[in-house]
Amino acid sequence: MSVKPRTGLRERQKEDRRARIIAAARELFLDVGPENITIEAIADIAGVSSVTVHNYYGTKSGVLLALVAESDRELLNTMQQELIGQSKNPGDLLLRFLSIICAHALKHLDKVIWRQVIAASVNGQDPRFGKLYHDLDRRLVGVLAEEIRRLQASGLWDADSDPTQLGWALFNIQNARFVEFISSDDIDQAVALLRLRNDVQALMLEKRSLATQ
Amino acid sequence: MSVKPRTGLRERQKEDRRARIIAAARELFLDVGPENITIEAIADIAGVSSVTVHNYYGTKSGVLLALVAESDRELLNTMQQELIGQSKNPGDLLLRFLSIICAHALKHLDKVIWRQVIAASVNGQDPRFGKLYHDLDRRLVGVLAEEIRRLQASGLWDADSDPTQLGWALFNIQNARFVEFISSDDIDQAVALLRLRNDVQALMLEKRSLATQ
DNA sequence: ATAAAAATTTAAGTAGACTAAAAGTTTTTA
DNA sequence: TAAAAACTTTTAGTCTACTTAAATTTTTAT
Numbered sequence: 001m002s003v004k005p006r007t008g009l010r011e012r013q014k015e016d017r018r019a020r021i022i023a024a025a026r027e028l029f030l031d032v033g034p035e036n037i038t039i040e041a042i043a044d045i046a047g048v049s050s051v052t053v054h055n056y057y058g059t060k061s062g063v064l065l066a067l068v069a070e071s072d073r074e075l076l077n078t079m080q081q082e083l084i085g086q087s088k089n090p091g092d093l094l095l096r097f098l099s100i101i102c103a104h105a106l107k108h109l110d111k112v113i114w115r116q117v118i119a120a121s122v123n124g125q126d127p128r129f130g131k132l133y134h135d136l137d138r139r140l141v142g143v144l145a146e147e148i149r150r151l152q153a154s155g156l157w158d159a160d161s162d163p164t165q166l167g168w169a170l171f172n173i174q175n176a177r178f179v180e181f182i183s184s185d186d187i188d189q190a191v192a193l194l195r196l197r198n199d200v201q202a203l204m205l206e207k208r209s210l211a212t213q
Numbered sequence: 214m215s216v217k218p219r220t221g222l223r224e225r226q227k228e229d230r231r232a233r234i235i236a237a238a239r240e241l242f243l244d245v246g247p248e249n250i251t252i253e254a255i256a257d258i259a260g261v262s263s264v265t266v267h268n269y270y271g272t273k274s275g276v277l278l279a280l281v282a283e284s285d286r287e288l289l290n291t292m293q294q295e296l297i298g299q300s301k302n303p304g305d306l307l308l309r310f311l312s313i314i315c316a317h318a319l320k321h322l323d324k325v326i327w328r329q330v331i332a333a334s335v336n337g338q339d340p341r342f343g344k345l346y347h348d349l350d351r352r353l354v355g356v357l358a359e360e361i362r363r364l365q366a367s368g369l370w371d372a373d374s375d376p377t378q379l380g381w382a383l384f385n386i387q388n389a390r391f392v393e394f395i396s397s398d399d400i401d402q403a404v405a406l407l408r409l410r411n412d413v414q415a416l417m418l419e420k421r422s423l424a425t426q
Numbered sequence: 427a428t429a430a431a432a433a434t435t436t437a438a439g440t441a442g443a444c445t446a447a448a449a450g451t452t453t454t455t456a
Numbered sequence: 457t458a459a460a461a462a463c464t465t466t467t468a469g470t471c472t473a474c475t476t477a478a479a480t481t482t483t484t485a486t
């Protein structure tokens with residue numbers, strides 16, 4: 001009598017195929033240019049049939065979605081690791097935030113793919129895309145809000161604004177620059193940060209403590 | 214001997230076909246749902262062959278681009294008509310701005326199509342898309358900047374920030390809410406405006422004149 | 427009026443996403 | 457170990473964007 005594993009062979013094989021498919025997709029998405037990627041090619045490298053790719057991920061966007069989802073947890077971690085307790089004001093905070101996001105984005109996928117990701121998140125053919133994106137945003141805003149609370153508690157920022165509300169506003173400001181960064185090959189991280197710094201100055205997100213002093 | 218018209222018959226016919234094609238596209242985009250629109254169908258209604266549609270507009274996105282470009286001038290006009298001299302502070306200004314944009318957007322195309330437009334503007338398969346979009350943005354920011362200058366001149370806002378810089382920041386904040394509005398069927402204009410109002414409050418874009426008083 | 431020029435259309439085809447169903451294989455279960 | 461269940465693959469096909477080239481029509485110029 002054989003030992004019955006907690007997860008049957010079947011489950012493990014499926015997990016394996018799933019992993020092989022997204023690994024193959026990542027390989028192609030990184031190597032090959034923009035749209036030379038076919039489901040067929042992914043299937044080949046993964047050692048499965050193209051029908052299987054469709055069965056697993058539904059659409060090409062589905063594969064992309066899986067790719068992005070994979071790196072989400074890591075981003076949250078990095079964010080909490082590198083962002084907490086480092087900033088003197090919301091402007092500062094926001095610049096760090098963008099810098100972390102830009103670095104993280106390029107570490108995993110290249111701009112061409114991120115464009116498709118963002119496009120898909122707006123386009124909403126695959127409803128899961130929108131949801132995934134919104135969930136991630138919410139958690140990121142949560143991190144921002146926490147930091148804002150800390151700034152308020154330390155008297156480094158006035159306590160008038162609701163932290164979550166301000167978190168969303170800040171996130172959106174930053175996200176606009178992130179999308180710019182992704183949308184053009186001419187905008188590197190330094191340029192994106194410079195622009196965000198301009199935003200921060202124009203909105204006076206650095207020197208608001210004056211009013212509280 | 215016939216009178217030679219300034220624009221030959223040929224030119225006029227081309228203009229005609231162009232117009233018929235985008236009219237057909239608009240009709241389909243408004244009537245039929247999301248992606249039931251084929252180049253073939255557009256061509257049929259326009260009374261040309263599908264190859265001609267491709268020759269004229271290159272891609273399906275190209276047709277979309279033309280559709281959007283058409284309404285750009287009107288938006289600028291409306292903006293200048295309805296925005297100038299109406300606001301008491303940047304927050305106020307921004308809310309009017311978003312309200313005009315939302316109304317204008319739905320007047321011409323429905324959300325499903327705007328999603329594709331925004332997606333295409335990020336995606337950058339058609340480089341003209343990005344350019345058109347950026348140009349429009351710049352002109353819209355110009356309008357905002359003008360108004361900010363006016364507020365500053367009237368002493369309704371502090372003169373510390375560069376108007377153009379602040380214009381971009383404000384535009385981005387507003388645009389984030391516009392994209393939300395477009396991306397979800399559950400978010401109507403009222404909700405979008407409410408969210409923007411929260412942003413405005415969190416960023417204290419309404420009561421800044423205190424510092425100057 | 428006729429040749430030349432300029433477009434459009436027709437025809438034929440490629441490519442890739444996505445689907446459906448039959449056939450074949452492997453794991454599971456009893 | 458044999459039947460059943462669960463998958464994957466093969467096969468065949470649809471749909472639509474997009475391309476290319478030849479055939480055809482229409483405008484223009486002489």
